[in-house]
Structures are given as C-alpha cells and as structure tokens.
Amino acid sequence: MSLTDNIIEVLLSAEVIRARVAELGAQISHDYNGKNPILACVLKGGLTFLADLSRTIPIPHEIDFLAIGSYGPKMAKTGVVRIMMDLEGSIEDRHVLLVEDIVNTGRTLAYIVENLQTRRPASLRICTLLDKPDRHAVPIPLDYVGFTIPDRFVVGYGLDFREKYRNLPFVGVLRET
Numbered sequence: 001m002s003l004t005d006n007i008i009e010v011l012l013s014a015e016v017i018r019a020r021v022a023e024l025g026a027q028i029s030h031d032y033n034g035k036n037p038i039l040a041c042v043l044k045g046g047l048t049f050l051a052d053l054s055r056t057i058p059i060p061h062e063i064d065f066l067a068i069g070s071y072g073p074k075m076a077k078t079g080v081v082r083i084m085m086d087l088e089g090s091i092e093d094r095h096v097l098l099v100e101d102i103v104n105t106g107r108t109l110a111y112i113v114e115n116l117q118t119r120r121p122a123s124l125r126i127c128t129l130l131d132k133p134d135r136h137a138v139p140i141p142l143d144y145v146g147f148t149i150p151d152r153f154v155v156g157y158g159l160d161f162r163e164k165y166r167n168l169p170f171v172g173v174l175r176e177t
C-alpha cells in the first residue's frame with residue numbers, strides 16, 4: 001500500500017511547481033524590494049509552499065505562522081473558523097504577505113484578512129499556490145496565484161486529506177471513494 005495508490009492524476013509535477021514558485025518569488029522580490037515584508041504562512045497546508053517560496057526570494061524578509069481551526073465539521077458550509085495559533089510578532093505598520101496553499105470558497109482567507117486588518121498592517125496581500133475559482137463563495141482579492149485549477153480535490157505539496165499526503169512532492173487528484 002503506497003500513498004500514491006489513490007492518486008488518479010498528477011495535476012502539477014514537482015518540476016512545474018518549482019518553476020512557477022521561482023516566478024512568484026521573483027515577482028514578490030521585485031514588488032517588495034526595500035519593504036522587509038513578513039511572509040505569514042497559514043499552517044499546515046502552506047508550509048511546503050512557504051519553505052520553497054522563501055528560498056526563491058533573495059530580498060530581506062521575515063516569516064511567521066498562524067493556524068486556523070474549525071469549530072466543527074460544518075465549517076466548510078458555514079465558514080466558521082478560529083485562529084488556533086496566532087502570529088508570533090506584531091504586524092502593525094508592516095507589509096504582510098499571507099501565504100496559503102489553496103483558495104476554495106475563500107471563507108478561510110476572508111476571515112484571516114478581516115482579523116489581520118484590525119492590527120493595522122502597512123499592507124496586506126495574498127499569495128496562494130492554488131486557486132479554485134469555480135468554488136468561490138465570497139469575493140477575495142488574490143494578489144499572487146500559482147495555478148488556477150479545476151474544482152477537484154487535490155493533495156500533496158502540503159495539501160492533505162485527513163492529514164495524509166502532505167509529503168507528496170507533486171499536486172495530485174485524489175480518488176473519491
């Protein structure tokens with residue numbers, strides 16, 4: 001029994017991801033030159049992306065982490081989320097770039113953005129590896145998008161199904177059982 005047994009299609013290979021992450025890093029380095037931004041990673045899914053992205057950004061920047069949890073299994077429908085682990089540092093007057101794995105309905109990010117805006121950052125933008133525009137339920141401005149993907153459940157490169165598959169080096173479509 002291998003982790004890849006339930007992957008029916010490789011959507012984005014490790015090579016394709018690496019090339020796109022480098023492009024995003026170059027663009028971010030250009031846009032944030034001289035601004036010492038904070039890359040705020042949304043755990044756990046954003047971890048792999050953040051680790052690779054950060055290393056493609058040669059300008060000075062900091063990294064920080066936050067984790068979101070749901071109040072229950074209905075979260076996907078209601079969008080009721082909470083901050084399980086907050087950023088370590090203050091973001092007041094700082095340029096913050098949120099680093100996410102995937103935007104589905106957009107509700108999770110909408111909540112995070114609303115929360116972080118109250119802390120008066122100098123700017124707050126979003127960088128997501130994947131975007132599923134077909135599923136958007138709330139308007140959410142995405143500043144950097146790695147890949148736009150169809151409405152399919154994907155795993156790998158940080159994304160999980162029940163905490164598994166995060167370690168796959170590619171993004172694949174999971175067999176729906």
Ligand code: IMP
Nearest residue numbers: 103104105106107108152153154159160
């Ligand atoms: P949203 O609030 O509906 O945008 O959901 C965003 C969160 O749901 C992401 O941060 C992921 O953790 C999870 N998610 C959404 N789609 C997928 C998927 O295709 N695979 C794995 N996790 C997903």
Ligand code: MG
Nearest residue numbers: 045046101102
């Ligand atoms: Mg996530």
